[in-house]
Amino acid sequence: MEPNVRTPRARPILDMNAYDAAGAAAGPAGSLLARRQANIGAASVLFYREPIEMVSARGCWMEAADGRRYLDFYNNVPSVGHAHPHVVEAIARQVSVLNIHTRYLNRWTEDYLDRLKATLPAALSNVVLTCTGSEANDLAMRIATEATGGQGFVVTEAAYHGNTLAVTGISPSALKRGALPTTVETVPAPGSAAYGNDVAGGFRAAVEGAVQRLAGRGVAPAALICDSIFSSDGVFADPPGFLAPAAQAIRAAGGLFIADEVQPGFARTGAAFWGFARHAVTPDIVTMGKPMANGYPMGGVAASPDLVARFCETVGYFNTFGGNPVAAAAGLAVLDVMEAEGLQENARVVGVHVLDRLRALSAQDPRITGVRGAGLFIGVDLCRPGDPGQPDPELTTTVINGLRDRCVLIGAAGRYGHTLKVRPPLCLTREEGDLFVDALADTLASQPPA
Amino acid sequence: MEPNVRTPRARPILDMNAYDAAGAAAGPAGSLLARRQANIGAASVLFYREPIEMVSARGCWMEAADGRRYLDFYNNVPSVGHAHPHVVEAIARQVSVLNIHTRYLNRWTEDYLDRLKATLPAALSNVVLTCTGSEANDLAMRIATEATGGQGFVVTEAAYHGNTLAVTGISPSALKRGALPTTVETVPAPGSAAYGNDVAGGFRAAVEGAVQRLAGRGVAPAALICDSIFSSDGVFADPPGFLAPAAQAIRAAGGLFIADEVQPGFARTGAAFWGFARHAVTPDIVTMGKPMANGYPMGGVAASPDLVARFCETVGYFNTFGGNPVAAAAGLAVLDVMEAEGLQENARVVGVHVLDRLRALSAQDPRITGVRGAGLFIGVDLCRPGDPGQPDPELTTTVINGLRDRCVLIGAAGRYGHTLKVRPPLCLTREEGDLFVDALADTLASQPPA
Structure with missing residues (x-):
C-alpha cells in the first residue's frame, strides 16, 4: 500500500488546466482577460493556456465569442443540458x-x-x-x-x-x-x-x-x-x-x-x-x-x-x-x-457506448493505461506508454488543450493529475460521444510518444 | 461597562419570533405545515405563532394564500422591491x-x-x-x-x-x-x-x-x-x-x-x-x-x-x-x-420620515425607550415603561404577532431580543411608512401596560 499522504502536492489538481497569469501576458489593456485579472486578481482561476470567452450555450454545446462551438464534456452542473x-x-x-x-x-x-x-x-x-x-x-x-x-x-x-x-x-x-x-x-x-x-x-x-x-x-x-x-x-x-x-x-x-x-x-x-x-x-x-x-x-x-x-x-x-x-x-x-427525457437511462446507455469506444482506443494506444467509470462519469488515465506506474500529467494537459483546439471541453483529475475527467451533460447523444472519442484519438495521434 | 459575554443566551435571537413546533400542532395531516415539519424537521425555522403561506409578492407587498396582503417591513433581500x-x-x-x-x-x-x-x-x-x-x-x-x-x-x-x-x-x-x-x-x-x-x-x-x-x-x-x-x-x-x-x-x-x-x-x-x-x-x-x-x-x-x-x-x-x-x-x-429609481436617496428621505414618526410615537408611549437607525434600517427598543434598563422581549414578540394580525411583517433583534428590526425594501413610500407606524401605534394601544 502507498504511504499515507497528509502533505500537499506542488500544484493542486484544480489548477492542472489553469491559465497561468504569471507566465503569460494579461491581454491588451481593456481586453476581457485584462479586466478579469484586474477584477479578481490572484483568485482568478481560468481554464486553458488561452482562456475562452463564452457567449451562449444550449444542450451539450457552448458558443464562444469567436463563433466557435464547443462540445461540452466537462460541465456536470448543466446536467439536463445548458439553458434547458x-x-x-x-x-x-x-x-x-x-x-x-x-x-x-x-x-x-x-x-x-x-x-x-x-x-x-x-x-x-x-x-x-x-x-x-x-x-x-x-x-x-x-x-x-x-x-x-x-x-x-x-x-x-x-x-x-x-x-x-x-x-x-x-x-x-x-x-x-x-x-x-x-x-x-x-x-x-x-x-x-x-x-x-x-x-x-x-x-x-x-x-x-x-x-x-x-x-x-x-x-x-x-x-x-x-x-x-x-x-x-x-x-x-x-x-x-x-x-x-x-x-x-x-x-x-x-x-x-x-x-x-x-x-x-x-x-x-x-x-x-x-x-x-x-x-x-x-x-x-x-x-x-x-x-x-x-x-x-x-x-x-x-x-x-x-x-x-x-x-x-x-x-x-x-x-x-x-x-x-x-x-x-x-x-x-x-x-x-x-x-x-429518461436521462438516467440515457446516461447509462450512452455511457456504455463511450466507455466501449474509449476501451477500443486504449487497445490501440498504450498511453491510455486505464478507462473506467459509470454512466456519464468516466476517467481515462494517461501514462508513459504501457506503464500505469508512470502517470503523465504533462501529456494530459497537452491533450486537454489539444481537445480545446478540436472544440471539445474537458478537464483533469487524479492524485497525479493524469486522468481525463469525462462528464458531459446527461442529454449527450451517441453521435456527440463519438465526436469526443474521435477528437481524442486525433489529438493523441498528433502527439506521438517521444 | 457590561461584563464580557462569551456564553449564549437561552434562546437565540434568530428564534425570537419562531413558530414553536413543540408547543403547537403541526397542522392537519397533509397540510403544508405538516409537510414542512416532516421535510425539514428540527432545522425548520418558521416565523410567527401561526406561520404564513406566501404565494406572491411585488414591490413592498406580499400576498398570502388566504388572500391577505402584507406590507413587508422585514425583508432586506428584495431590496429594490419584490419581483422587480x-x-x-x-x-x-x-x-x-x-x-x-x-x-x-x-x-x-x-x-x-x-x-x-x-x-x-x-x-x-x-x-x-x-x-x-x-x-x-x-x-x-x-x-x-x-x-x-x-x-x-x-x-x-x-x-x-x-x-x-x-x-x-x-x-x-x-x-x-x-x-x-x-x-x-x-x-x-x-x-x-x-x-x-x-x-x-x-x-x-x-x-x-x-x-x-x-x-x-x-x-x-x-x-x-x-x-x-x-x-x-x-x-x-x-x-x-x-x-x-x-x-x-x-x-x-x-x-x-x-x-x-x-x-x-x-x-x-x-x-x-x-x-x-x-x-x-x-x-x-x-x-x-x-x-x-x-x-x-x-x-x-x-x-x-x-x-x-x-x-x-x-x-x-x-x-x-x-x-x-x-x-x-x-x-x-x-x-x-x-x-x-434613486433608491439610496429614497431610503434616506423616507427613512427620516419613518424615524420622525416613530420618535413622535415614542414620546407618547413610555414602552418605546429607543428609536434609532439610518435610512431604512431602524431599531425600536421596547422595555418596561420608561425604563431602558428593563428590556421586554415578551412585549416585542406580542407586538410582532400583533403587527402580523394588522398585515405588517417585522422581526426582532438585539442582545435581549427587545428591538424591533425595521428594514423594508428601499422602494418604500412615505404612505407605506405611515401604514407601518399607524399599525404599530394600534398594536401598542391594544396591549396596554400591565
Missing part, C-alpha cells in the same frame, strides 16, 4: 411571482422536497437546503461532529469537498502548501492501484488504519466522507459494493458515513439516481449540489430526523437563500426533465 | 443564454465587477464572488488569518455573521448552548448603553481590551469584524465615525478591520452606498450578500490584490456557482434600478 427550456421557463416564471426565504411557508419548496425525498432512502427523511455543495458538506461535518462527539474525518487522498474553511480542511486536493488539520486522515481511493484485487477489503482496512492513526493523536472519528464516485481522486466506480465494508468500519469505530453526492448524484452514474446506491449502502448523511438546479445555486443535506434534531439543539441552521421558491422551481424542473 | 420587473427580465434573459462558472471568460461577470468596484474604495480592487454572505465571511476570515498569522477574532456580543462552521464561531447570537471558540472575544456593540456618551472612545477601548484577553490566551488577532450597522445587536448607527478608532486599534495590534456589509450595504443606510462609509473608515476587507442580486443567491468579498494574493498562495478559492453570468446579470439589474 423547461428549467429556463420555471426560473423565469417563479422569479416573477415569489422569491423569498423559507421562514414563511410556500408550496414550491415543499413540493420540491417531497419529490427529492422520493429519490432518497426513507431513513433520510429530513433535508436541509443550502446554496452550494460546500455549504452542504460544511453542515454535514457539523451534524456528524454533534452526533458522535468525535472531531476526526477520514477522506481519500485527493478528495475535494468544497471551499469553506471547514471543508477545505477535508479537501487534500485543494491544498497548495501546509498540511491537513491533525483531525484529518487520508486513505487511497478505492479502485486505485493501492488495493490490488480486493478493493472492498483493502479500503475497509485502510479506513480502519486511518481511524487508528487518529486515535494515536487522541482524535475520535466523526465520519468517513466519500464522493461516491471519487471524482477528484480519478473516478473510481468498480466493483459495485466496495463502499459498504468501509461504512461498516467507520460505524464500528463510532463515526458516521457521509456520501458526498455533489458530483455523482442526480442520475449521472446511469445505474442509479445516487452514486452510493451502486454500493448497496445507506449513508448516514447525503450531501448534494452542482446539478441539483442545473446552475441555479442550490445544495442540500439529507439525514435522519434524529441527527438533524441533535444538531439543532446546539446551533440550528438557517440559510437566507437556501430552498427559496425559485431554487425549488428550478430543482423541480430538473427532476421533470430527467424523468420526461 | 427589470431584475426579473435580466434573470429570465440571461438564464436562457448562458449560466456557467467563471473558469471561462464571460462579459457579464466582468461588467458587473467593474460596476460594483466603482462603488467601493479604490484600494479594494479585487472582488471574489460567492453565493452567500456566509461564504463571503468564511472566506474573509481565512484571508485575514493568512494575512496576519493571527487566529483571533473580535466581534460584538450579539453579532451574526452567517452559518458555516467558521462564521458560526464568530456569531454569538446563533449559539443555543456551549461557548464561543477560545479564539473569539466579544465586545458590546457601539451605541449600546455600555459606552455612555463616548461611543467611539469606548468602543476602541473595548476592542483593545478584547485583544488583551485574546493575548492572555496566547491568541494573536486576525481581525475585528463588524456588521457596520450592528443589525443583530439591535441597530446602532450613531454617531457617524465611531468605527474609525476601533479600526485603528485592531490594526495597531496587527489585525485587520472587516466590514460585514451583508445587511447595511447596497444603499440601505440612505447616507451612503456602504455602511462603513458613514464612519469615515476604509476597511481592509468588505463582505456583502443579501440584497446584492435581489434574491438570486450572491455574495462577495472585496479586498486589496495583496491580501487576495497572499491567501491564494496557500489555498486559492473557486466557487462553482459564484459570479455566474445569471448572478452577474441580476446584480447589474439591481444597480440599474437603484440608480434609475
Whole structure:
C-alpha cells in the first residue's frame, strides 16, 4: 500500500488546466482577460493556456465569442443540458411571482422536497437546503461532529469537498502548501492501484488504519466522507459494493458515513439516481449540489430526523437563500426533465457506448493505461506508454488543450493529475460521444510518444 | 461597562419570533405545515405563532394564500422591491443564454465587477464572488488569518455573521448552548448603553481590551469584524465615525478591520452606498450578500490584490456557482434600478420620515425607550415603561404577532431580543411608512401596560 499522504502536492489538481497569469501576458489593456485579472486578481482561476470567452450555450454545446462551438464534456452542473427550456421557463416564471426565504411557508419548496425525498432512502427523511455543495458538506461535518462527539474525518487522498474553511480542511486536493488539520486522515481511493484485487477489503482496512492513526493523536472519528464516485481522486466506480465494508468500519469505530453526492448524484452514474446506491449502502448523511438546479445555486443535506434534531439543539441552521421558491422551481424542473427525457437511462446507455469506444482506443494506444467509470462519469488515465506506474500529467494537459483546439471541453483529475475527467451533460447523444472519442484519438495521434 | 459575554443566551435571537413546533400542532395531516415539519424537521425555522403561506409578492407587498396582503417591513433581500420587473427580465434573459462558472471568460461577470468596484474604495480592487454572505465571511476570515498569522477574532456580543462552521464561531447570537471558540472575544456593540456618551472612545477601548484577553490566551488577532450597522445587536448607527478608532486599534495590534456589509450595504443606510462609509473608515476587507442580486443567491468579498494574493498562495478559492453570468446579470439589474429609481436617496428621505414618526410615537408611549437607525434600517427598543434598563422581549414578540394580525411583517433583534428590526425594501413610500407606524401605534394601544 502507498504511504499515507497528509502533505500537499506542488500544484493542486484544480489548477492542472489553469491559465497561468504569471507566465503569460494579461491581454491588451481593456481586453476581457485584462479586466478579469484586474477584477479578481490572484483568485482568478481560468481554464486553458488561452482562456475562452463564452457567449451562449444550449444542450451539450457552448458558443464562444469567436463563433466557435464547443462540445461540452466537462460541465456536470448543466446536467439536463445548458439553458434547458423547461428549467429556463420555471426560473423565469417563479422569479416573477415569489422569491423569498423559507421562514414563511410556500408550496414550491415543499413540493420540491417531497419529490427529492422520493429519490432518497426513507431513513433520510429530513433535508436541509443550502446554496452550494460546500455549504452542504460544511453542515454535514457539523451534524456528524454533534452526533458522535468525535472531531476526526477520514477522506481519500485527493478528495475535494468544497471551499469553506471547514471543508477545505477535508479537501487534500485543494491544498497548495501546509498540511491537513491533525483531525484529518487520508486513505487511497478505492479502485486505485493501492488495493490490488480486493478493493472492498483493502479500503475497509485502510479506513480502519486511518481511524487508528487518529486515535494515536487522541482524535475520535466523526465520519468517513466519500464522493461516491471519487471524482477528484480519478473516478473510481468498480466493483459495485466496495463502499459498504468501509461504512461498516467507520460505524464500528463510532463515526458516521457521509456520501458526498455533489458530483455523482442526480442520475449521472446511469445505474442509479445516487452514486452510493451502486454500493448497496445507506449513508448516514447525503450531501448534494452542482446539478441539483442545473446552475441555479442550490445544495442540500439529507439525514435522519434524529441527527438533524441533535444538531439543532446546539446551533440550528438557517440559510437566507437556501430552498427559496425559485431554487425549488428550478430543482423541480430538473427532476421533470430527467424523468420526461429518461436521462438516467440515457446516461447509462450512452455511457456504455463511450466507455466501449474509449476501451477500443486504449487497445490501440498504450498511453491510455486505464478507462473506467459509470454512466456519464468516466476517467481515462494517461501514462508513459504501457506503464500505469508512470502517470503523465504533462501529456494530459497537452491533450486537454489539444481537445480545446478540436472544440471539445474537458478537464483533469487524479492524485497525479493524469486522468481525463469525462462528464458531459446527461442529454449527450451517441453521435456527440463519438465526436469526443474521435477528437481524442486525433489529438493523441498528433502527439506521438517521444 | 457590561461584563464580557462569551456564553449564549437561552434562546437565540434568530428564534425570537419562531413558530414553536413543540408547543403547537403541526397542522392537519397533509397540510403544508405538516409537510414542512416532516421535510425539514428540527432545522425548520418558521416565523410567527401561526406561520404564513406566501404565494406572491411585488414591490413592498406580499400576498398570502388566504388572500391577505402584507406590507413587508422585514425583508432586506428584495431590496429594490419584490419581483422587480427589470431584475426579473435580466434573470429570465440571461438564464436562457448562458449560466456557467467563471473558469471561462464571460462579459457579464466582468461588467458587473467593474460596476460594483466603482462603488467601493479604490484600494479594494479585487472582488471574489460567492453565493452567500456566509461564504463571503468564511472566506474573509481565512484571508485575514493568512494575512496576519493571527487566529483571533473580535466581534460584538450579539453579532451574526452567517452559518458555516467558521462564521458560526464568530456569531454569538446563533449559539443555543456551549461557548464561543477560545479564539473569539466579544465586545458590546457601539451605541449600546455600555459606552455612555463616548461611543467611539469606548468602543476602541473595548476592542483593545478584547485583544488583551485574546493575548492572555496566547491568541494573536486576525481581525475585528463588524456588521457596520450592528443589525443583530439591535441597530446602532450613531454617531457617524465611531468605527474609525476601533479600526485603528485592531490594526495597531496587527489585525485587520472587516466590514460585514451583508445587511447595511447596497444603499440601505440612505447616507451612503456602504455602511462603513458613514464612519469615515476604509476597511481592509468588505463582505456583502443579501440584497446584492435581489434574491438570486450572491455574495462577495472585496479586498486589496495583496491580501487576495497572499491567501491564494496557500489555498486559492473557486466557487462553482459564484459570479455566474445569471448572478452577474441580476446584480447589474439591481444597480440599474437603484440608480434609475434613486433608491439610496429614497431610503434616506423616507427613512427620516419613518424615524420622525416613530420618535413622535415614542414620546407618547413610555414602552418605546429607543428609536434609532439610518435610512431604512431602524431599531425600536421596547422595555418596561420608561425604563431602558428593563428590556421586554415578551412585549416585542406580542407586538410582532400583533403587527402580523394588522398585515405588517417585522422581526426582532438585539442582545435581549427587545428591538424591533425595521428594514423594508428601499422602494418604500412615505404612505407605506405611515401604514407601518399607524399599525404599530394600534398594536401598542391594544396591549396596554400591565
